[in-house]
Amino acid sequence: MDKILGWLLLPFFAISFLGSLVVFEVIQRIAYFGFGYKAHKNTVDILQLCIMNSLRLGGTRFKTLRSAQKVPTDRPIIIISNHQSMFDIPSIIWLFRKNHAKFVAKKELGKGIPSISFNLKHGGSVLIDRKDREQATQAIENLGKYIEEHNRAACIFPEGTRSRDGMLKPFKTTGIKTLLQHSPSALVIPVAISGSWELLKYKLKPIPFGVKYKTQILPPIEPANYSADEIVQKAEEQIRMALGQENTEI
Known part of the structure; x- marks a missing residue:
């Protein structure tokens, strides 16, 4: 039934989604080249909301759970998240828009x-x-320096590739360690995403109706209290627990 309803609603999603990408390609260029970073950033935020609303037209329901500890905006942030689909990026950009999330x-x-x-x-x-x-190491070093200087957020998906069935893959540590080294004052925020993989289970032919997309912003980890390896381990443990996969063998 989710596939039948998905086909019925696919035209509405497609028109909204593809239309947003085309329209905002133009708007971004005008904002970036004509008015600078702030205007461009605001247009990007609006684009993410449009993408999420496109999914809502296909029956997707979004839910966000937040830790009681607020995410600060006066220091750099390193977001460590699992990765299930291309739609994870719009969700994270929107939820962390006050932190100017970069990837x-x-x-x-x-x-x-x-x-x-x-x-x-x-x-x-x-x-x-x-x-x-x-090249990859140098690029991540530059991102770490950038967020340290501007008090912004860097998001990294340490699984290395998206999970096609929702099961968390073991974390790779190099990228996170490099960010931590070059942004020493950053706070680490683990994020657990569930349901996102279901959006692509038919490879967009169609997007199934009624997907429950949940994002959990988990309690932050203060890097000063742990080694880099311990930070990665703690982030992975938090995400596994949030996904209900804490007994999965690493």
């Missing part, structure tokens, strides 16, 4: 995708070549 993304996303590629190239995120370890 570590594969270089392939930096070209050919309306709105998305332009934002990744010009909005402060970094594109890495996963086959070029030296």
Whole structure:
């Protein structure tokens, strides 16, 4: 039934989603080249809301649970999140819009995708070549320095690739350690995303109706109290527990 309803609502999603990407490709360029970073950032935030509303037209329901501890805006933030679909990025940008979230993304996303590629190239995120370890490390170092200087947020998906069935993959530590080294005053915020993988279970043919997309912003980890390895372990443990996968073998 979710597939039948998905097909019925697919035209509404497609028109809204693709239309938003095309329209905001133009708006971003005007904002960035004509008015600078702040105007561009505001347009990017609005784009994320439009993308999420496109999913709502297809029956997706969003739920956000937040830790009792507020996310500060007066220090850099390192967001450590699991990764289930391409729609994780709009959700994180929107939820952390006050922190100006930037991403570590594969270089392939930096070209050919309306709105998305332009934002990744010009909005402060970094594109890495996963086959070029030296380039990737340097890009992540630059991102760490950037958020340290501007009190902004860097989001990293330490699984390395998205989970196609929702099961958390073991975390890779190098990227997180590099960010921590070059943003020593950053606070680490683990984020657990569930349900996102279901949006792509039919490979957009169609998006199933009624997906429950939940984001949990978990209690922060103060890096000063732990080693880099302990921080990664604690973040992974928190996310596994939030996903109900704490007994999954690492």
